[in-house]
Amino acid sequence: MQISLRVNGEQVVVDDVKARSTLLDVLRDQLNLKGAKKGCEGEGCGACTVIVDSRPVYSCMYPALAASGRSVLTVEGLEVGGQLDRVQREFIDRWAFQCGYCTPGFIMALEALVREADSNPGKFKEVYGGNIRDIVKDALTGHICRCTGYEPIVETALLILSEKGLD
Amino acid sequence: MPFNIQSLEHYYTPRTVEEACSLLSSNQDFIPIAGGSAIYIFSAKGLLQDIRGFVSLSSLGLNGIHGSDAYIELGAMVTHQELLESRLDKPSVLSEALLAIPKEVRSVGTVGGQLCTCFPNFDLNVALLALDAEIMVTGGDQVRREGIEKFFRGVLEPDLRPGEIVTGIKVPRKRGLLSGYSKAALTAHGFSLISVGVALEVNRGFFEGARVAVGGALNTSPVRLKGVEDALRGHPVTRETIVEASESALSEGALNVGTDNKASSEYKRRLASVLIKRTILRVVGL
Structure with missing residues (x-):
């Protein structure tokens, strides 16, 4: 399946997203954004946290297909013009x-x-x-x-x- | 890592309740999902191995939050954070249980989703049991209303027939209700070992109504401890009453706890008794 979403301010289209994929899979494996990390198995370590539509979420527990049409901000998106935030x-x-x-x-x-x-x-x-x-x-x-x-x-x-x- | 469900192929986002129910009734290996965060936990444990499709309930418009004198009415897809941020006057047990959930889960997890897991560790389930919530269930045509105790048939066993979904929840409001939530876990926001939600009505120095719900690492869905409730109801609001009532948790048959790698059954039982005592003392101001 295909999803279209905004990632760090840019509109992106991601192909071949599986029903099984999490948002973290898409960010790390398909968009090559390695900032968010896989840490625990759903017990709540927080290493995978990204912001979806202004709210912090665990991306390892977020179905990738549910991110369609949403706006995602990862740690890579904080820097502006070479300046860290x-x-x-x-x-x-x-x-x-x-x-x-x-x-x-x-x-x-x-x-x-x-x-x-x-x-x-x-x-x-x-x-x-x-x-x-x-x-x-x-x-x-x-x-x-x-x-x-x-x-x-x-x-x-x-x-x-x-x-x-x-x- | 993706969800550990090898058979999963489909993901639907229906636009109407009828469409969602029809997808679920004609495909018995599809399950409804709300926020979807609990899916990860259950799939990691290998509990969803034969599921072939997800039916997302996110586009059905089940997002209402309304309050009247008699009820708080919540759409099934209201997230924990939306409920926390709502201007509704909420019973303390509800707010305290919401704040026991990690913020990242509150952003995504829904009232209806966590309810349908019937999971004893989920904080809001315990609070909603203490508050005697009613669950709105539909199979597409008509809505039936069910009490939360009947709804919790067992862990991952909501009282839903194939093709039925939860559309909303009604929480009865009681004037002057004293309520609170306490939780013991191994990490700050970890799954509870034991958690306790109480909702009490006091009149002229006596307990008139009492609901005491316990969750945590139980072998069942959250349960009411009716022995404790009986030991409170009709008795004066004193430390003696509360200590004695909380001690009856030690022998409550409804509290089905086993020994696991985190704690022994005796420890959990003792913890339940202690948390009941402390929570009641706190909410009545003793």
């Missing part, structure tokens, strides 16, 4: 990764959170309640990192969100 730069500056396997997933989850804050800052407390650290934890707990101990990642998230007046 804010979340990527902050991850580097604050050493919020070590081996890097989980990093694209964390970055996309945080990216989704930042965009959510930009699009509707008032929604945050209403939906999630609690303080900004709880909101960050809610956004990131579906991700596993075996190197950093999470603190630099959470600190990075808090720094970026605090600049938006959310703390």
Whole structure:
């Protein structure tokens, strides 16, 4: 089967998509976007996270055919004109990764959170309640990192969100 | 890796409920899918080996979220995140269960999809059982309404006849309901070992109504513990009542837990009792 979707801002048509294929299969094997990683078997490691229509999703659990007509953003799509985006730069500056396997997933989850804050800052407390650290934890707990101990990642998230007046 | 279903060839996205039901009734090896995220889990376990087709319910317009004084009405395809973000006044047990689900799953997973798995580990199933939800089921022509306990026939065994799908859910609203959800898992957002949803009505210092639902690593779909409920109903809202009621979970026959690689059956039973106690104490403010 054939699907047409937007990937990192570009309209693409992918042929020979099987009913069995996941979005992660299509991204990695057919579109050669290797940023999103295969980590667990559906237990929720978060390494495969991409953004579909503004929401973070596990691409390994997302039927590829369900992505038809949608807009997908992967870690490869964040760079603009050779410049890494804010979340990527902050991850580097604050050493919020070590081996890097989980990093694209964390970055996309945080990216989704930042965009959510930009699009509707008032929604945050209403939906999630609690303080900004709880909101960050809610956004990131579906991700596993075996190197950093999470603190630099959470600190990075808090720094970026605090600049938006959310703390 | 693709879904581990070697026989899978077809993927349909029908535009009407009638068309979806007709595809399913004329092809007994097709299954309906909603968000599709649970498919991965079940296929990885080799549970869907003979399935030949998916019928996606995404284009049937089952996305409504409505609230009245009597009910919260949800279309089967409402995602967890849409429900969380909706301005509806939601019972705490519902919001707390939603927040126990990883955000990436909330984006995709639907109310109807997780319900149809009848899976005991899925947080919202436990909350909806505590809230006595009613399930709207149709085979294409007329809609029947079924209680959630009857609907949960067993794990992966919803009470659906071939060609039937769930179109929506009605959650009765009760004024002054005290409710809450608690979960114990090995990782922050992992599958629950045990989870508990309670919905309580208190009048003049006495428990007037009580629904106590337990999920987690059970051998069955989520269950109500009626022994615990009976030990609450009609009794004063005190720590003694709650401690005593929660202890009856230790001998509840309905709670069917086995020993697995994560925990022993005794441990799970004890955990159920402790979580029931803590959740009730928390929601009544003791």
